[in-house]
Amino acid sequence: MKYTSYKPMNCSLAQTLAVIGDRWTLLILRDIFFGQKRFAQLQRNLGIAKNILAARLKQLMEEGIVEKRESESGAHAEYVLTPAGLELQPVLLAMTHWGDKHRPNPKGERVTFIERETGKPIRRMGVVSEDGRPLRAREVRAIPGPGAD
Amino acid sequence: MKYTSYKPMNCSLAQTLAVIGDRWTLLILRDIFFGQKRFAQLQRNLGIAKNILAARLKQLMEEGIVEKRESESGAHAEYVLTPAGLELQPVLLAMTHWGDKHRPNPKGERVTFIERETGKPIRRMGVVSEDGRPLRAREVRAIPGPGAD
DNA sequence: CAGTATCCTACGTGATACTG
DNA sequence: CAGTATCACGTAGGATACTG
Numbered sequence: 001m002k003y004t005s006y007k008p009m010n011c012s013l014a015q016t017l018a019v020i021g022d023r024w025t026l027l028i029l030r031d032i033f034f035g036q037k038r039f040a041q042l043q044r045n046l047g048i049a050k051n052i053l054a055a056r057l058k059q060l061m062e063e064g065i066v067e068k069r070e071s072e073s074g075a076h077a078e079y080v081l082t083p084a085g086l087e088l089q090p091v092l093l094a095m096t097h098w099g100d101k102h103r104p105n106p107k108g109e110r111v112t113f114i115e116r117e118t119g120k121p122i123r124r125m126g127v128v129s130e131d132g133r134p135l136r137a138r139e140v141r142a143i144p145g146p147g148a149d
Numbered sequence: 150m151k152y153t154s155y156k157p158m159n160c161s162l163a164q165t166l167a168v169i170g171d172r173w174t175l176l177i178l179r180d181i182f183f184g185q186k187r188f189a190q191l192q193r194n195l196g197i198a199k200n201i202l203a204a205r206l207k208q209l210m211e212e213g214i215v216e217k218r219e220s221e222s223g224a225h226a227e228y229v230l231t232p233a234g235l236e237l238q239p240v241l242l243a244m245t246h247w248g249d250k251h252r253p254n255p256k257g258e259r260v261t262f263i264e265r266e267t268g269k270p271i272r273r274m275g276v277v278s279e280d281g282r283p284l285r286a287r288e289v290r291a292i293p294g295p296g297a298d
Numbered sequence: 299c300a301g302t303a304t305c306c307t308a309c310g311t312g313a314t315a316c317t318g
Numbered sequence: 319c320a321g322t323a324t325c326a327c328g329t330a331g332g333a334t335a336c337t338g
Contacts (some may be wrong), residue, residue, distance in 0.1 A: 003172075003311065003329070004196065011171050012248030012259050013179050013241060019252070020170065023152075023330075034291055039190045039300050047153065049332050055303060064251075065314060084251050086286040090274045091247060092162060094239040099161030100215075102233050103168070105296030110161050113276075121280045125239045128272045129264050132281060137235040137260045140242075142183055145252030152309070152331065172310075188320050198312050203321060225319060 010149055019063045020088065024048055024056050029085070030092060032066065037078040060085075094125040159298055168212045169237065173197055173205050176233070179217065179241060186227040209234075243274040 006018035020026055027046055036042050043053050059078060060066040065085040071078050081088075093113060100109055113122045127135045155167035162280060173257050176195055185191050191296045202220060208216040214234040220227050227283055230237075249258055276284045 001333095002327095010259060011176075011179070012245045012252070013175060015248035016244040017175060021175075022191060023170065026162060026166060026170075027160075030160070033286075043300095050301065051303080051333095054332060057332095060248035074161070077301090079288075086281070087251070088247060089286040089289070090243040090276055091240065093276060094243045094274070095165040096161045098237060098240060099164035100296075103161070103164035105159060108295030110159060110294055110296040111291050112294050113289050113291050115278050115284060116288050122284065122289060123277045123279055123281070125243070125274070125276070127239055127242060127262075127274070128277075129267070130269045130272055132272070135264060135271065137182075137230075137238040139265050140238070140271060141260050142260050142262055145259055145261045146257030147249075147259040192320095198314095199321065200313095200323080201311065204310095227322095 010147070016091070019060075019065065020091070022056065022059075024052060025060065026092070026095070028053070028056055028060070029081075029088060032079060032081060033089065033092060034083075037071075037080065038076055039079075042079075064114070090125060093122075097125050165240070168209075168214065170206075170242070171205060173201060174209065177202070177205055177209070178214070178230075178233070178237060181228060181230060181234075182238065182241060186220075186229065187225055188228075230297070234276070239274060242271075246274050250261075 006014040009015070020029065024046070028042060028048075029044055031042055036045060039053065039057075043050055045062070046053070053094050056114050057066060057068075060098060064082055065088070067082050069080060070076075071090060096111065096113075100111070114120060115122055127137070127140055129135050155163040155170060158164070169178065173195070177197075180191055180194055185194060188202065188206075191197070192199055194204070201293060206215060206217075210217060213231055214237070216231050217230050218227055218229060219225075245260065245262075249260070263269060264271055276286070276289055278284050
């Protein structure tokens, strides 16, 4: 009768969904990845209700994805990604790449990710073999590990 | 007053969420990636209500992620991934990797992805520069493209 | 500015019964 | 087996007013 929770599932994907699977969470993280730090900025950019944003940020803090701190001037609060949060970048980028390819804007790419130092676009997110060859979906197989049921 | 829809957002990430952002969708896709093909299998493995599963599969077909076909014997229906669906694999794998690392099962890795031909584990999903160097989140920058607002 | 506190409602979900 | 139909429910989401 209650909504099924992701938490008790012994599945790495479900565990990730327990953290970022809510409707707004990934969009909030996107904005934080893009440099937004403040509550009001996030709220305006996203058009999200304040109570929802507050709840999601609280949840992200409890999950260790985001940290709250004072700004340098001490004038306001800032939300920044923790190391665990930063490691969500491959997830965000893989989803962004897929959307840009399969649900494109007719005017072209909406966003390009470049390497900060060289200015060159990064490589498209993809599955890669141990020695660096790109693999297609069918060339990959999943086998249960010690933590499987 | 209505739930905010992802569709009108000019954002590649939001577009992807419009396709796979529902609570059950990614878990269904996971099972299909893992080789499940039939309605009853999916329903039992996931513990999902039949009407929900039917609705999600229908949606996935409309979005061009999954196709329905007859089994070879003709005895039952099968759901298989389209090319666009197969290209979601990086998303699934990135999420699985994150969950396995940051929400681990104490007994060890829940699943390992190996290259079918060599049997060797694939490389961990990560952001990579044009010439193949792994990049950390902070070394990547997003710049607006022609499809940006 | 950065939230809480309330209240309301629509929607996603879940259970079950039924059908070709 | 592979769904459809119906109904009942909880909760996520939304709007708004208020607070330190």
